């Protein structure tokens with residue numbers, strides 16, 4: 179297999195550096211849910227509070243209600259794309275000894291933070307009892323395993339490096355919406371054509387993690403997969419001339435986006451610019467976003483014919499992956515009920531009910547594409563045939579503290595798009611964290 183295998187196993191020797199991220203933010207905590215303390219309640223913490231994301235969670239809950247009928251599901255979702263608000267609240271709740279029954283964490287670097295902090299239980303026994311030790315691809319198992327111990331159950335695989343296209347808008351500049359520009363530079367040229375044709379927002383963009391995703395896909399497109407992956411293990415230098423050139427391209431891309439990007443989340447930008455209620459009246463041409471988009475568009479009742487999609491320019495053949503997984507927190511409420519939830523998360527039935535409506539593909543290797551919408555059928559084939567790259571914005575490439583530093587740099591860049599300042603900040607962040615894989619073995 180030509181996949182680049184990103185080994186993140188053996189997270190035992192995680193440094194104090196990693197521990198910073200889960201404890202670094204504010205002091206607010208969520209109050210215990212009214213049901214907490216009721217031995218039947220299983221309180222599950224996610225950031226899937228609306229739209230296609232909630233639909234996915236609801237699918238999983240429906241299987242839980244059937245399979246774990248002795249328990250009551252308590253939905254502790256906290257809204258905010260990419261988990262920006264949720265992760266801060268969770269960190270504070272865990273610190274305050276107020277853990278839910280189970281919480282969402284990305285496989286890879288993000289999970290390693292919780293392991294390093296001693297906040298999640300070893301669930302190897304639960305995993306084995308449910309027959310999950312042979313259910314997932316080895317690459318994914320490596321991301322949730324530390325020194326032979328398993329710490330979470332993966333629910334899905336999402337792809338980050340995707341561009342969503344409004345065909346009606348592209349036709350205004352006589353661009354073929356079905357044809358992806360081959361390179362980042364070609365994409366910039368097409369954005370210029372859209373602008374010249376009077377399109378107000380060639381590229382719809384939103385704050386925080388969405389800007390970081392655009393940055394990562396620009397680096398991936400310009401540097402290629404091997405060099406890109408090297409950014410996260412120290413083998414590619416963040417101060418290189420090739421990174422400077424990619425940051426110049428990132429600046430050009432951002433210049434074609436909406437000025438109010440810092441005021442909105444990805445779904446709001448999508449509804450405002452790319453896919454308003456009537457997509458024929460859209461003022462936005464493209465949006466780079468993960469493949470939770472098709473589920474969102476289903477929830478908005480947009481027909482599949484109203485949009486197109488392709489891998490971000492220069493990244494065809496690469497699956498920039500991330501995986502949502504669920505944990506058993508130390509000291510969480512109702513651990514037995516939580517184990518029932520984890521079994522559902524890992525089960526073929528639970529994964530189907532969830533992924534069918536979430537836009538993602540099942541993490542289990544035995545899943546078939548039968549019954550899935552067109553996008554996911556394509557994604558399943560792509561997952562098998564592509565090289566892999568991780569995502570810092572969604573926790574697979576590195577620890578949360580690194581992600582936080584880059585997101586801070588994103589809002590600074592949005593206000594003052596200076597390439598040299600951005601590169602200096604990225605170099606400094608990598609200096610603090612890029613050794614993490616080596617430390618982990």
Ligand code: GAL
Nearest residue numbers: 231258259260261470502572
């Ligand atoms: C990601 C998560 C996805 C989706 C997305 C947007 O971090 O893995 O499942 O929820 O955020 O909120």
